[in-house]
Amino acid sequence: MQLRLPTSIPEVQECLADGAVPIGGATLVWAAWQRDGFPELAVSLRELPEANTIGAEELGAAVVLHQIDDRVPEVLHRAAAGVGTGAVRRAATVGGNLVGSTLRCLLPAAVVLDARAVVLEPEGHFETDLSDVLAKHHLLVGLRWSAPIISGYRKLDAEAGGPPPFVVASALHADDGGNRLRVAVRDGYEVLSGTVACAEDSADVLDTLHRTDLGTLDPTAWETVRRHVTELLTRSVGG
Template structure:
């Protein structure tokens, strides 16, 4: 297998044109390759600057999970810290988790940030939404969002060998009209459901929770709602 490490977007495009397979941290594909055979060409974005940004409003797809720190909103930092073991977090990447993983522990966090994705295709860089990223699985360069007022994340305990544990993420954003908007996303099994509610200074938690229940979140199991309620109450205090 020929493994390339492009240093520029144009070099990465050349790799795509040569049908090189993106490997990220290889935590998800290594066992499959050992069983089914290795590709002729592969590439890693670990040396590509555009895929390694870390900041208040951006996170690169090639960033390994243990580098996701206080520079990003709490919801992303806390999400990354709960994924796998320390050994996994030292090799697994943001892009691999969102694009390649069935669990997608970072996806609820990215959804409540209302993040947009920059993806690399053979004809250049394009910006798209997370729905297209999860459906088409393109090469993720980076995520970008507008910094929230506050955010929260919790992964509930799960049973060993059982279904994926519930994940609850929330973020409070300042809207242009002077009001705020609270976004909530929940991973229930392998599905991720999300909703949002506008909230003014005098909006109480019950109003927001009722608005969320009227959306897709109304289908969530009962055990998700105590955590959603706690996060809504906490974040409204930052409005």
Template sequence: MLLHLPTTVSEAQECMARDAVPIGGATLVWAGWQRDGFPEHAMSLRELPEANGIEREALGAAVVLHRIDDRVPEALRRAATSVGTGAVRRTATVGGNLVGSALRCLLPAALVLDARAVTLEPDGVYETDLSDALTKHHLLLGIRWREPIASGYRKQPAEAGGPPPLVVATAVHADPVGERRLRVAVRDGYDVLSATVPCDAGSEQALHALESTGVGTLPAAARDVVREQVSGIVAGLAGS
């Protein structure tokens, strides 16, 4: 296997033309390659500046999870710290978690931030819908979002090797006319669902509105966690 380390977008596009397989931190693909055989060409974006930024409203796909700190919103930071062990977080990347992982621990946080995907295509760099980019397995350079007023993330405890733990992410943004909107994303098993509701009138308004969305169809135990998270983030906005 020939591993390519492009340092410019044009070099990365040349690797794409050779059908180089993106590997992220290789934490998810290595065992499969050992079993099934290695690709002829692979590509890591760890030397590409466009994929390595950490900003208040942007995060590169090649950033390893242990580097994610309080420069990004709380939901993303806490999501990153919840992934695996310290050794895993020093290797696993943002792009690998979002695109290559079945669990996608960062996805609920990205969804509540209303993040957009920055993708690399053969003819250029584009910003597009995150869910669409993940479904179509576009080459992810990073994600961008608008800074929230507040955000949070909670992963329930779970036994190793058992079902995926419940994840609830929340964020509040102000819309163009100044009204506050609450976004909630829940990973229940391997499924992730999300909803956006008004929250200016308090947590009960938001929780009542959530009942008519997919969140309202969750099992009772999951809805209890959602209620706690929503009540906490909305209460924290009082006076702000």
């Protein structure tokens, strides 16, 4: 297998036009390649500057998970810190987790940040919705979002080898005329979300949130969401 390491967008486009298979940290594809055979040509974005950014409103797809720190919002930092083992976090990339993984541990955090995806095709690069990336498996270059006022993340404990642990992520955003709360959960392999305008009474916020897709959660999961949102709103007032 020949691995190309382009350093510019045009070079990546040339690799894609030549049929190169994108490879992230290879934590998810290596076993399959050993079983089914390696591609003749692969491409990695680890030398592409645009795919290695880390900031308050952007994160590159080639960034390794253990490199994600408090330069990004809390919800994204904590989501990355909770992925797998230290060895996995030192190899797995943002793009591989979001596009190549069935768990997509970073997805709830990206959803509540209302992140946009920067993707690349042989014809050019552009911004699109996360849902479009997941459906069409575009080559992800990075994520962009507007910094929230405050954010939070909680991952419940789970037995090894069992169903994926329940995750709840949240972010409070400034909006015209008030603030808006975004909440997303991973329940099994499904990600559900809801967005509501923030009222002064947290009970009103939760009541409205329960009328979104999050209202379909079982009582135990909803109680986790309720406690998490209450804590986040309390922190926002205290801050």
